[in-house]
Amino acid sequence: MKPTATPVAESDPEARHAARMQRKKALIDEKIDAARMERGVLLVNTGNGKGKSSSGFGMVARALGHGMKVGVVQFIKGHTETGEEAFFRRFPDEVSFHVMGEGFTWDTQDKARDIATAEAGWQQARALLNDPAIGLVLLDELNIALKHHYLDVHKVLADIAARTPRQHVIVTGRSALPEMIEAADTVTDMTLIKHAFQAGIKAQPGVEF
Amino acid sequence: MKPTATPVAESDPEARHAARMQRKKALIDEKIDAARMERGVLLVNTGNGKGKSSSGFGMVARALGHGMKVGVVQFIKGHTETGEEAFFRRFPDEVSFHVMGEGFTWDTQDKARDIATAEAGWQQARALLNDPAIGLVLLDELNIALKHHYLDVHKVLADIAARTPRQHVIVTGRSALPEMIEAADTVTDMTLIKHAFQAGIKAQPGVEF
Numbered sequence: 132m133k134p135t136a137t138p139v140a141e142s143d144p145e146a147r148h149a150a151r152m153q154r155k156k157a158l159i160d161e162k163i164d165a166a167r168m169e170r171g172v173l174l175v176n177t178g179n180g181k182g183k184s185s186s187g188f189g190m191v192a193r194a195l196g197h198g199m200k201v202g203v204v205q206f207i208k209g210h211t212e213t214g215e216e217a218f219f220r221r222f223p224d225e226v227s228f229h230v231m232g233e234g235f236t237w238d239t240q241d242k243a244r245d246i247a248t249a250e251a252g253w254q255q256a257r258a259l260l261n262d263p264a265i266g267l268v269l270l271d272e273l274n275i276a277l278k279h280h281y282l283d284v285h286k287v288l289a290d291i292a293a294r295t296p297r298q299h300v301i302v303t304g305r306s307a308l309p310e311m312i313e314a315a316d317t318v319t320d321m322t323l324i325k326h327a328f329q330a331g332i333k334a335q336p337g338v339e340f
Numbered sequence: 341m342k343p344t345a346t347p348v349a350e351s352d353p354e355a356r357h358a359a360r361m362q363r364k365k366a367l368i369d370e371k372i373d374a375a376r377m378e379r380g381v382l383l384v385n386t387g388n389g390k391g392k393s394s395s396g397f398g399m400v401a402r403a404l405g406h407g408m409k410v411g412v413v414q415f416i417k418g419h420t421e422t423g424e425e426a427f428f429r430r431f432p433d434e435v436s437f438h439v440m441g442e443g444f445t446w447d448t449q450d451k452a453r454d455i456a457t458a459e460a461g462w463q464q465a466r467a468l469l470n471d472p473a474i475g476l477v478l479l480d481e482l483n484i485a486l487k488h489h490y491l492d493v494h495k496v497l498a499d500i501a502a503r504t505p506r507q508h509v510i511v512t513g514r515s516a517l518p519e520m521i522e523a524a525d526t527v528t529d530m531t532l533i534k535h536a537f538q539a540g541i542k543a544q545p546g547v548e549f
Binding site for chain 2: 174190194196330340
């Protein structure tokens, strides 16, 4: 039989906990010390779960808390004002907020109009990407416009890559294209575990919009 | 051989697109019509990817945009002020913001102190959960405190269940306990696909804190 080593403090749960936390801290400190590069990052929030756009808006709040200026372009969404729009429009000197589109595509049923709308949105996005005063740009639901080929992903990625230095960009929307995932620094898949919707609960202000 | 039906407009891609969008719209409208219940929901953001807390803070912004009052308790985190704290503290009449704890547990290495801190945080959370003026409560990183058994999950869930009617609650943090997932209406697993960290990029203001 293999003998097992008995740690000195095995009989003391408090000491074991402290030792475990100490090892965890050492490991994490090591990783944090190794990550030294500072530059603008491209973040992508995709997947079929909740939290893609709201996470983007949380980062907007975070950036404003650090005194940064922020640009927002919402693609596709449009006809009803959301809570996030009402709130962030309170700060016109800090947030440049743009809503493009005339409702989700399945309300539109007119592809040519959707393409023209998406292109107008992209012009607005480019202006923000080229503005050195803007520290963070949120391109909300851009993935949807790309997935429907309303915009060309190569053109979009080239414009993002050519943005003003050190600016952060967040792209949201389900079904992110492989090219977008490849180009991104940080990608999260918001995976649906369950949704109140499935239990017959309505979309509610403050939660879904 | 099986004959295949030829749709009337198969030769016209625009018409096919419109028909597809029409069907999609009908399906979604049906589901939305079926979901009629309005009540306070419990949302859980868990997983090892980015966006759990930021999504919670995005919902805070959303709720404020609808004129709701919001309560926030951040568990465990503590010693450095984050962007979200600096930003939402600007609105003391709308946001009741509390930070509990003295840094992540792996900085603390003192379980008894962590438990006392978590309990003090929970008293603050209970006050918000019982306040009918508060429409949304964000319990940021609560899952971590539960996972380390700093708080009892059954007690916490009983207090959440007994909250003021129609209030929404968001719980964030990796490693949500099965009891928390079971009790929740909406659960998202923020799944890490990749993180800038892995490419040696530092945590940066506006993005990670």
